[in-house]
Amino acid sequence: MNIFTAGYAVSxxxxxxxxxxxxxxxxxxxxxxxxxxxxxxxxxxLFVGNMLSGVLGNQENLASVYAEVLGRNVPSFRLEAACxxxxxxxxxxxxxxxxxxxxxxxxLGIEKMTDHAQEEVLAGLMAAGSDDERGAGxxxxxxxxxxxxxxxxxxxxSEEDLACIPVKNHKHAKNNPKxxxxxxxxxxxxxxxxxxxxxxxxxxxxPISDGAAAIIITADKKMLKRKNISSITASEVGIDSVxxxxxxxxxxxxxxxxxxxxxxxxxxxxxxxxxVAEVHDCFSIAEALALEDLGFSKKGRGAFDVRDGKMTFxxxxxVVNPSGGLKACGHPVGATGVKQVIEIALQLERDGGRRQVxxxxxGLAHNVGGSGAVSTVxxxxx
Amino acid sequence: MNIFTAGYAVSxxxxxxxxxxxxxxxxxxxxxxxxxxxxxxxxxxLFVGNMLSGVLGNQENLASVYAEVLGRNVPSFRLEAACxxxxxxxxxxxxxxxxxxxxxxxxLGIEKMTDHAQEEVLAGLMAAGSDDERGAGxxxxxxxxxxxxxxxxxxxxSEEDLACIPVKNHKHAKNNPKxxxxxxxxxxxxxxxxxxxxxxxxxxxxPISDGAAAIIITADKKMLKRKNISSITASEVGIDSVxxxxxxxxxxxxxxxxxxxxxxxxxxxxxxxxxVAEVHDCFSIAEALALEDLGFSKKGRGAFDVRDGKMTFxxxxxVVNPSGGLKACGHPVGATGVKQVIEIALQLERDGGRRQVxxxxxGLAHNVGGSGAVSTVxxxxx
Numbered sequence: 001m002n003i004f005t006a007g008y009a010v011s012x013x014x015x016x017x018x019x020x021x022x023x024x025x026x027x028x029x030x031x032x033x034x035x036x037x038x039x040x041x042x043x044x045x046l047f048v049g050n051m052l053s054g055v056l057g058n059q060e061n062l063a064s065v066y067a068e069v070l071g072r073n074v075p076s077f078r079l080e081a082a083c084x085x086x087x088x089x090x091x092x093x094x095x096x097x098x099x100x101x102x103x104x105x106x107x108l109g110i111e112k113m114t115d116h117a118q119e120e121v122l123a124g125l126m127a128a129g130s131d132d133e134r135g136a137g138x139x140x141x142x143x144x145x146x147x148x149x150x151x152x153x154x155x156x157x158s159e160e161d162l163a164c165i166p167v168k169n170h171k172h173a174k175n176n177p178k179x180x181x182x183x184x185x186x187x188x189x190x191x192x193x194x195x196x197x198x199x200x201x202x203x204x205x206x207p208i209s210d211g212a213a214a215i216i217i218t219a220d221k222k223m224l225k226r227k228n229i230s231s232i233t234a235s236e237v238g239i240d241s242v243x244x245x246x247x248x249x250x251x252x253x254x255x256x257x258x259x260x261x262x263x264x265x266x267x268x269x270x271x272x273x274x275x276v277a278e279v280h281d282c283f284s285i286a287e288a289l290a291l292e293d294l295g296f297s298k299k300g301r302g303a304f305d306v307r308d309g310k311m312t313f314x315x316x317x318x319v320v321n322p323s324g325g326l327k328a329c330g331h332p333v334g335a336t337g338v339k340q341v342i343e344i345a346l347q348l349e350r351d352g353g354r355r356q357v358x359x360x361x362x363g364l365a366h367n368v369g370g371s372g373a374v375s376t377v378x379x380x381x382x
Numbered sequence: 383m384n385i386f387t388a389g390y391a392v393s394x395x396x397x398x399x400x401x402x403x404x405x406x407x408x409x410x411x412x413x414x415x416x417x418x419x420x421x422x423x424x425x426x427x428l429f430v431g432n433m434l435s436g437v438l439g440n441q442e443n444l445a446s447v448y449a450e451v452l453g454r455n456v457p458s459f460r461l462e463a464a465c466x467x468x469x470x471x472x473x474x475x476x477x478x479x480x481x482x483x484x485x486x487x488x489x490l491g492i493e494k495m496t497d498h499a500q501e502e503v504l505a506g507l508m509a510a511g512s513d514d515e516r517g518a519g520x521x522x523x524x525x526x527x528x529x530x531x532x533x534x535x536x537x538x539x540s541e542e543d544l545a546c547i548p549v550k551n552h553k554h555a556k557n558n559p560k561x562x563x564x565x566x567x568x569x570x571x572x573x574x575x576x577x578x579x580x581x582x583x584x585x586x587x588x589p590i591s592d593g594a595a596a597i598i599i600t601a602d603k604k605m606l607k608r609k610n611i612s613s614i615t616a617s618e619v620g621i622d623s624v625x626x627x628x629x630x631x632x633x634x635x636x637x638x639x640x641x642x643x644x645x646x647x648x649x650x651x652x653x654x655x656x657x658v659a660e661v662h663d664c665f666s667i668a669e670a671l672a673l674e675d676l677g678f679s680k681k682g683r684g685a686f687d688v689r690d691g692k693m694t695f696x697x698x699x700x701v702v703n704p705s706g707g708l709k710a711c712g713h714p715v716g717a718t719g720v721k722q723v724i725e726i727a728l729q730l731e732r733d734g735g736r737r738q739v740x741x742x743x744x745g746l747a748h749n750v751g752g753s754g755a756v757s758t759v760x761x762x763x764x
Contacts, residue, residue, distance in 0.1 A: 054462075055436045058516065060509040061464040064624040064755035073640070075619035076756070077470060078462050080436075082443040088459060092474050098481030127442040134440065237457035242446040258455070373446035374458070 003094055003232040005345040005380070006104065006216040006223055007036020013211035013330030013339075014180040015114045021057070024212045025069050025110050032106065032214040037225025043216070044102035046076040049089030049109040050334035055124040056116045066108055075102070082128030083282065084369030085109065086213070086337025087237075087376030094235045097219040104218040109338030113208045121208055125333075128370040130243025141205055141283065143244055143371040145197035148285035150250040152199060155300035157288075159199055163190035164307040165284040166203050166327045171312070173324025175354035180209055180330030190284075204284040206325075211332030213339040230348040232341070234263035234379040242373045253286075255375035256293035256366060263364070263377040264295070271295030274318045275360040276347045278340035280368035280375075281325040290366055291320065294377070319357045322347060337367035341378050348382040385476055385614040387727040387762070388486065388598040388605055389418020395593035395712030395721075396562040397496045403439070406594045407451050407492050414488065414596040419607025425598070426484035428458040431471030431491040432716035437506040438498045448490055457484070464510030465664065466751030467491065468595070468719025469619075469758030476617045479601040486600040491720030494592045503590055507715075510752040512625025523587055523665065525626055525753040527579035530667035532632040534581060537682035539670075541581055545572035546689040547666040548585050548709045553694070555706025557736035562591055562712030586666040588707075593714030595721040612730040614723070616645035616761040624755045635668075637757035638675035638748060645746070645759040646677070653677030656700045657742040658729045660722035662750035662757075663707040672748055673702065676759070701739045704729060719749035723760050730764040 009031030011024055019027075033040060046067050054060040063076035081088040086109035096102045113121050126134050133143065151157060167187055173179035185203055193202035217232065218224070238258030241247060248254060264270060271294060279294065281287035288302035296318050297305045305311060311320040323329040323343040326336060344363035346352055357363075365378045391413030393406055401409075415422060428449050436442040445458035463470040468491035478484045495503050508516050515525065533539060549569055555561035567585055575584035599614065600606070620640030623629060630636060646652060653676060661676065663669035670684035678700055679687045687693060693702040705711040705725040708718060726745035728734055739745075747760045 051442060052436075054434075054506075054509050055440070055442075058437070058505065058509045059513070060433060060437075060462055061511075061624055061752050061755050063463055063470075064621055064752065065512075067621045068623045068628070073621045073623075073637070075473075076621045077474060077619075080442055080460050080462055081445055088445075091457075092459060092477070095474070095477045095481040095483055098483065099477040099479075101477055101480065123440065124436075127436050127440045129443075130447075131441070237459075239446055239449045239455045239458050241450045241455075242443055246450070255455070370443050370446065373443050 001098055001219050003097055004218050004224055005230050006218045007032050008215040008342040008345060009035055010178050010213045010339050010342055011211050012178050013209050013332055016210035017115065021110060021112045022069050025066050025108055028212045028214040029070055029106060029108060032216050036216045038216065038223060040070055040072050042104050042223060043072055043074060043106050045074050045096060045105040046070055047089040047093040047105060047107045048078045049085035049337060050078060050111060051080055051082055051085050052111060052124045052333060055127060056120060081374050082369035083333050084337055084367045084374045084376055085334040087367030090338060090341060091235045091237055091376055093217060094232065103220045104216065104223050106214060106216050107338055108214045109335035110212040111332035111334040112210045113332065114210050132245060133243050139197065141197040141200055144283040144285050145200045147250045148199050151285055151288065154251060157303045159191055160187050161303045161307045162284045162288065163187045165281065165287045165303065166190055168306055168312050169281060169321050169325040169327045172322050172355060173328030176324050176329055179324040179328055180207055181328045200283055206282045206327045206331040209330035209332040211330055211335045213335045213342055215338055215342055228349050230345045230380045230382040232378055233381045234266040236262035236377050238375040240372055242370060244371055253289050253293050253368060253372035253375060255372050256290060256368065259375045259377040260294045263379050267379050269362060273362050274364045276319050276322060276344060276357040276363040278323060278343050279320055279366040281321060281327050282331060294366060322352065322355045322357055337376060340365035340367055344380045348380055383480055383601050385479055386600050386606055387612050388600045389414050390597040390724040390727060391417055392560050392595045392721050392724055393593050394560050395591050395714060398592040399497065403492060403494045404451050407448050407490055410594045410596040411452055411488060411490060414598050418598045420598065420605060422452055422454050424486050424605060425454055425456060425488050427456050427478060427487040428452060429471040429475040429487060429489045430460045431467035431719060432460060432493060433462055433464055433467050434493060434506045434715065437509060438502060463756050464751035465715050466719055466749045466756045466758055467716040469749030472720060472723060473617045473619055473758055475599060476614065485602045486598065486605050488596060488598050489720055490596045491717035492594040493714035493716040495590045495714065496592050514627060515625050521579065523579040523582055526665040526667050527582045529632045530581050533667055533670065536633060539685045541573055542569050543685045543689045544666045544670065545569045547663065547669045547685065548572055550688055550694050551663060551703050551707040551709045554704050554737060555710030558706050558711055561706040561710055562589055563710045582665055588664045588709045588713040591712035591714040593712055593717045595717045595724055597720055597724055610731050612727045612762045612764040614760055615763045616648040618644035618759050620757040622754055624752060626753055635671050635675050635750065635754035635757060637754055638672060638750065641757045641759040642676045645761050649761050651744060655744050656746045658701050658704060658726060658739040658745040660705060660725050661702055661748040663703060663709050664713060676748060704737045704739055719758060722747035722749055726762045730762055
């Protein structure tokens, strides 16, 4: 069965103080419907990816909330998997199509974070960590800093090497009108920025963002009103312990290895077949690990490959994070996994505008929850 | 494809202050594995139903948390749908089996509520209501009280009539060793109990509870190690607006009507074919409405039917809430929907002990989220 990306939309990512969660959701759902050429009446079910609406907004039961916004009393579901809520919502939506229960469904990823005090947001995000980590006063920057320190020592990677990752992603975001940060930065800017959690600096960290993304997927060819529509050919999930202490290694996100190996096996494709990828660069170190875990770089070479000019436009091989990634496009938690898949779809469908990856026909989206507790990998083809 | 209830377990429901969420989850998952005769290695995926762990315990990312407890890094998912989180988790688990992606999965419903201050719990529960309802200072007792007042006036139902529902459910719970309240109550006890939200009194309200329930479902006959195993033959979801103000009527939970009509159509069964049912009696009025919405009683007759001695052991027709229901067995939010399905499975499999419904071969479980924003209906057969 083919799962088609019938239509989709992404909001601007950033500090969207002037719009409510409902209005934000409505804007991307309406736009995705227009893009798909479908009416709301064609939607059989709704899947919502969101992490923090309960903790920050005291609004749970989001399936009904957003079904109401869609204006359709269709079966609706809310999935929560920390920063992978979007990817996990899409995975479950795909299961419902493969099951034959629903034919055409809408997946909404949404998060409103900047309306709340930063301390509340940071405490809320730590709900994705373990009891021990919260008890120790760790933040997510702190968790990834431990991974970065371990990685840098093992592979002799400098702060400057790692800084090449956010520099690349800001360069990409320049051509993405939806991105939160379109400013260009240098390695020196990164190194001079404030330390957040040694060795990670401010410009190694993805921001707190508001945003939403909606994608309509269908198993029914008759629902396709556009030409050149991509298909999702693999949707796989990996799981690991919620806290770092129980992981086999700090140098690998095993959940990403597991999810990507299943996705490659499913599609009979290899890492080198990927022409474009959106990977979960919540911190610079996270992209370095992702490049290795997904098979784009050899072990210990992720940061060096970016430093050496790979993973970007004009280089041979895969272009990674053409949207600007979490770092520069922004990271509205529940929206991220959905936006990543949409970025791949629009690249394959030649709708990338000034950030179009040339001739891309195969791509991958990689979404991580917590410090690697959950990972989703979607492969798209056209 | 048949979806078999390979094995299951329910914890005691009540104030379980001496056990952590992880230990509680482990106890029911281990017991369900033993009951099924399977090892944890046979489980392909885990689905978790929970509402309040983020708001009350600052622990999200529950899929990974409980995969770790299970001891298996299998794809895992957390569904949140207020008090219907358990039913919705089961629905998504079933989709994954129908899709052929997973063969044997475990569905865990869990909620720990009594460790927290009652004010926090009540505020957290209102996250299942609408902005307007929270702004008006409404509680869930208040929302159901409005439905009760409307119902009582329209159909000339007295407080005494409505009180017959919790009296019946306490009578049933007497024979359920897992139930939170096994004490017997009279109509007079209900009427003399404190007013919570006029016209609902203390003994019209389900309690705040801790508890967990785990069910292993499989599409693979080779995984069945017991005899006389029931199948889930319909799993349907209905959705309505999150707040009462936008509903068509206060006298019907349309989401329950929608879900049950789909389930009856799917199985080609009728309400009168049901021999046993677990329905969502969070308040007395909720069971009266459920009896009508599910087609067991005529419109306006739900409370009268219970008063007249129906819906219980020895009467003709369906036995409703043999477990004691939410009122007397208890209502640990995320666990409820899973426990209801387990109660039907054990009734069909002749494991009901002193509360066995004689010769039951068809039953229904009905789980509601919020004040009717979401409803799930599962039909089981043997």
